[in-house]
Amino acid sequence: MKKPGLIYFDNAATSYPKPPATLEACKYFTNKVGANPGRSGHRLSVEAGRILYDARASVAELFNIEDPLQIIFTYNATYALNMALFGLLNPGDHVITSSIEHNSIARPLRHLESQGVELTRISVDSKTCQIDPCDFKKAIKPNTKLIAILHGSNVTGAILPVAEIGKITREDNVLFLVDSAQTAGVYPIDVEAMNIDLLAFTGHKSLFGIQGTGGLYVREGVNVRPLIRGGTGSKSEEDIQPDFMPDCLESGTPNTPGLTALTAGVKFVLAEGILKIRSHEEALIKQLVDGLSAIDGVNLIGDMTLDCRLPVVSFNVSGLLSSEVGQILDEKYDIMIRVGLHCAPWAHQTMGTYPKGTVRVSLSYLNKSDEVKYFLNAVNEISEKRRT
Structure with missing residues (x-):
């Protein structure tokens, strides 16, 4: 791709x-x-x-x-x-x-x-x-x-x-x-x-x-x-x-x-306009969540059925630390995300992801659908390599 x-x-x-x-x-x-x-x-x-x-x-x-x-x-x-x-x-x-x-x-x-x-x-x-x-x-x-x-x-x-x-x-x-x-x-x-x-x-x-x-x-x-x-x-x-x-x-x-x-x-x-911004980000989030949900080995954190949410998604890949996923995304795919505890240990304790944390993807109004598509392809390749 x-x-x-x-x-x-x-x-x-x-x-x-x-x-x-x-x-x-x-x-x-x-x-x-x-x-x-x-x-x-x-x-x-x-x-x-x-x-x-x-x-x-x-x-x-x-x-x-x-x-x-x-x-x-x-x-x-x-x-x-x-x-x-x-x-x-x-x-x-x-x-x-x-x-x-x-x-x-x-x-x-x-x-x-x-x-x-x-x-x-x-x-x-x-x-x-x-x-x-x-x-x-x-x-x-x-x-x-x-x-x-x-x-x-x-x-x-x-x-x-x-x-x-x-x-x-x-x-x-x-x-x-x-x-x-x-x-x-x-x-x-x-x-x-x-x-x-x-x-x-x-x-x-x-x-x-x-x-x-x-x-x-x-x-x-x-x-x-x-x-x-x-x-x-x-x-x-x-x-x-x-x-x-x-x-x-x-x-x-x-x-x-x-x-x-x-x-x-x-x-x-x-x-x-806030409504236009939200509409665009909601479309990107749906694309992101649907794509991640279909990848074997990806564990999404939290309720992905939320109708009202921010353009923020946390997940982990089975068998890999979040830091390992982040490093591969950066060095191999030129994708910048955040890993770890995100300055929010209380939240990770609540969600059961403490102390290792998660991979976090957070989108913007200025992001595009083809970027999400490329990201999903990258995560799929990372997960597939983990299984081989």
Whole structure:
């Protein structure tokens, strides 16, 4: 079978390639603007400030956020999640999460647990890859302050019932933090309809921005302690942190070139439309799952009958370590995938794939059907060679 060139199937880690507009936007800022937003009164600084606000407005449009100034830009979703968790929780508080969280939630919560925060993990069913919202309702206590969960799994591709859980949090006056690292740009997110109080997002995955960009939406009235304090360009005469958004949580020079690129990526998503993006990715996933299911020796992880899932599939090949499969795909077939535990040991413990992990394929809107076809042929050859 003719090779279609280097194939990149590691989009859950970071998307590649990017739309041309993303790269052009970053180049434009670096070559034509270059100034620090909000730190000076000259025209280039003012233009940088306008560009930064445009980034907030674009993200606000995507997530149905009424006030763009409630969006804090960070360097990635991990930073945003740490900002929320350490800025909200105190010893004696109770927090509820799931059993398939990425380490960007798991590790901060484990540390906070060691400092006196009470932690409850709700189990995800290993067969259906789903979670019962009622279990969150049952777990709420008088000292429950926060429910913090991912929206979509970077291991199984399952999308959790965020809207249903959000309804519970609103009824019980509990704050709701959602990690949208895997869903932003590929699944509709409406912070109002889903009752999301805090939304962490990353810019370099399905929002088609570049690495070093991300953010946190904080609903008006939710008070988050600053993770860092410093220069904001506002109230420079004072040596205490400003108390208004976004300055109270956003210190230091932002990654304005990256955020210019993020704006272009978000506008690309808005122009294409989430439904069109999902339709294309769902077709690729069906082709991928159907093809892998037909290969002898391939063991798919999780529920492949899910009607609503991310473009993420994990599997193993009998008799081979995931690292061996990944090495062959890279060196022989020029196919880039990810192997191992994917920074999500809780998820692999839940799915029974810990500690060896899995081979993970994660597709993008910019991937094509012939790439999936070539990948399936490669996996079939690997499996056949294993049997001989």
